[in-house]
Amino acid sequence: MRLHQAAVALAMTVALVSLPASVSGQGAAPEQPTAPWPPAQTPDGQPDVQSVWSPVGGGTQSLDPAMSSNALFQERVTGVGSRNPSRIVDPPDGHIPYQPWAAALQQELEAVYETPTRPEHIDTQTRCMGPGVPRLYYFPRFRILQPADSVVFVWDEYHSFRVIPLDGRPHIGPNVKLYSGDGRGRWEGNTLVVDTTNLNAKSRLDVVGDFFSDNAQIEERFIFIDGATMHYEATITDPTVFTRPWTMRVVQKRRPDEEFWEWACHEGERDSAESSSQIVGSDAGRN
Amino acid sequence: MLRSSGLLCLAVALCLSPSPASAQTGDGDAQASENAGIPRTRDSKPDLSGIWQALNRANDDLLDHSASEGVPAGLGVVEGGEIPYRPEALEQRQKNLANRETRDTEATCYLPGVPRVTYMPFPFQIIQMPDVTTILYEYVHATRYLYTNGSPHPEGPIEWWMGDSRGHWEGDTLVVDVVHFGDQTWFDRTGNFHSDALHVVERYSLLDADHINYEVTIEDPKVFTRSWKMRMILYRHREPNFQLLDYDCYAFEWEKYYPYPGR
Numbered sequence: 001m002r003l004h005q006a007a008v009a010l011a012m013t014v015a016l017v018s019l020p021a022s023v024s025g026q027g028a029a030p031e032q033p034t035a036p037w038p039p040a041q042t043p044d045g046q047p048d049v050q051s052v053w054s055p056v057g058g059g060t061q062s063l064d065p066a067m068s069s070n071a072l073f074q075e076r077v078t079g080v081g082s083r084n085p086s087r088i089v090d091p092p093d094g095h096i097p098y099q100p101w102a103a104a105l106q107q108e109l110e111a112v113y114e115t116p117t118r119p120e121h122i123d124t125q126t127r128c129m130g131p132g133v134p135r136l137y138y139f140p141r142f143r144i145l146q147p148a149d150s151v152v153f154v155w156d157e158y159h160s161f162r163v164i165p166l167d168g169r170p171h172i173g174p175n176v177k178l179y180s181g182d183g184r185g186r187w188e189g190n191t192l193v194v195d196t197t198n199l200n201a202k203s204r205l206d207v208v209g210d211f212f213s214d215n216a217q218i219e220e221r222f223i224f225i226d227g228a229t230m231h232y233e234a235t236i237t238d239p240t241v242f243t244r245p246w247t248m249r250v251v252q253k254r255r256p257d258e259e260f261w262e263w264a265c266h267e268g269e270r271d272s273a274e275s276s277s278q279i280v281g282s283d284a285g286r287n
Numbered sequence: 288m289l290r291s292s293g294l295l296c297l298a299v300a301l302c303l304s305p306s307p308a309s310a311q312t313g314d315g316d317a318q319a320s321e322n323a324g325i326p327r328t329r330d331s332k333p334d335l336s337g338i339w340q341a342l343n344r345a346n347d348d349l350l351d352h353s354a355s356e357g358v359p360a361g362l363g364v365v366e367g368g369e370i371p372y373r374p375e376a377l378e379q380r381q382k383n384l385a386n387r388e389t390r391d392t393e394a395t396c397y398l399p400g401v402p403r404v405t406y407m408p409f410p411f412q413i414i415q416m417p418d419v420t421t422i423l424y425e426y427v428h429a430t431r432y433l434y435t436n437g438s439p440h441p442e443g444p445i446e447w448w449m450g451d452s453r454g455h456w457e458g459d460t461l462v463v464d465v466v467h468f469g470d471q472t473w474f475d476r477t478g479n480f481h482s483d484a485l486h487v488v489e490r491y492s493l494l495d496a497d498h499i500n501y502e503v504t505i506e507d508p509k510v511f512t513r514s515w516k517m518r519m520i521l522y523r524h525r526e527p528n529f530q531l532l533d534y535d536c537y538a539f540e541w542e543k544y545y546p547y548p549g550r
Contacts, residue, residue, distance in 0.1 A: 043329060118544075119541070119544045120544035120545065124541075124545055127538070128538070129535065129538045129542075130428065130538070145414055145421060147415075147416075148336075152414060152423075154421060154423070154430060159398075159428060159430045161423045161428060161430060163412065163530065169528045170528075172530070172532075178532060178533050179533055201546050202538070202545045203545070204545070211546045212546075213546060259434070260432065261447075262448065262449055264397075266537040267448055268397075
């Protein structure tokens, strides 16, 4: 499985390294798509922000500092660190305010994610489990659709999706837990505010094991700044795991409209039980 | 209870539907006059948006079948009640049936292909826009994009679990051409199957605000001697505040390990 990840990382690296060369060969930087501002309105009166969007410096390796698996791979190859700041904007020190037991667990996971000896040492992303909220918003790209009375997010990776009703309906009952939770939205000017509950917490926040529990509640703010830019802010409140609410920010840019082609993950896995058992016992590391 | 009421609805809907002849010829004008009361989009197309579900036993078996333990009886959805296998393909289908516990991609929770995803016993949500209709399925959160902007299929060969869907309107019927499949998925739990030469044409027609007549033509010269059709009704969920939930069945075996065991 790690071999596979390394191959993907290598392929991405090659793509990223070769892209600027071909672009500069044409003598022009890719143009940043934009839309008129203030935005047009949808028929039901929402600010129309329908487009493909991508995070600036996306990646799900770690939040603190913000890093993609690809950047980590490059760092190991070149020996040059990327020195990204943390995605966490509150608390001001940029660190997730874990309770001591939770900090210890996260550090334990970070120490073993490349040398797993137990099933839970493997990141949920590697298992094709839904990345959930907020992790999906630092995946490479997503599409926003705005049918009447709702905002819909669709990703190509993991073929994840969320439907956020805007009609003021209550949350579903507390006994139903979902990978991306149960979001209820409202527009405040050009900011979409989503209250997300019912999280199953089966996903992690990044590869290095940052996490919350199914007691978490997330307030998400999609702050549309101009025709090209949106700030995604997620404030996570979870008294089971953290000492205080904390907030991450991911800057998103409008992308050219392009088709999302199939991105299957679990499909083709011949024997996931066998591949998991290989990590346990004397031949740990063979996988 | 749900099942029996569903079957009752099916019978009622069939009674209310346009004559089979007009439905099968796709006579758009005739359907438009009959379907004057259906919801329409701002561009005057029938509006398929909403949450829908098939209420039939096609996923158990596309054909007529008696009840067996854990499997309700079902009336078939295949026109003429027969799937026209080539002789060697029929042998393969019998092998599939014998090995279905492990060979059916439903058992491995893979993306189920088209049209099977439509009649998996789970709701799905249609979001119709002028250029593309997006379908979100509760079952393994599958997604499809039915492009209606005149774009062609991408050049193959491509093997996608859910194929590539390009649609257009014929009168009030959304006609979707689907190609670029692999050969792994089945049509049902009894091993009815196809090859990578599968070509699916779906036809979505609103009968009224809450029922879609769904017809599918299956072509696959490697497996079948001729094209064949299925037909079923899709029902709108009218429950207040109904919404899609999760069924990520491949994840069930891992869920106990996350976020942390015993915490």
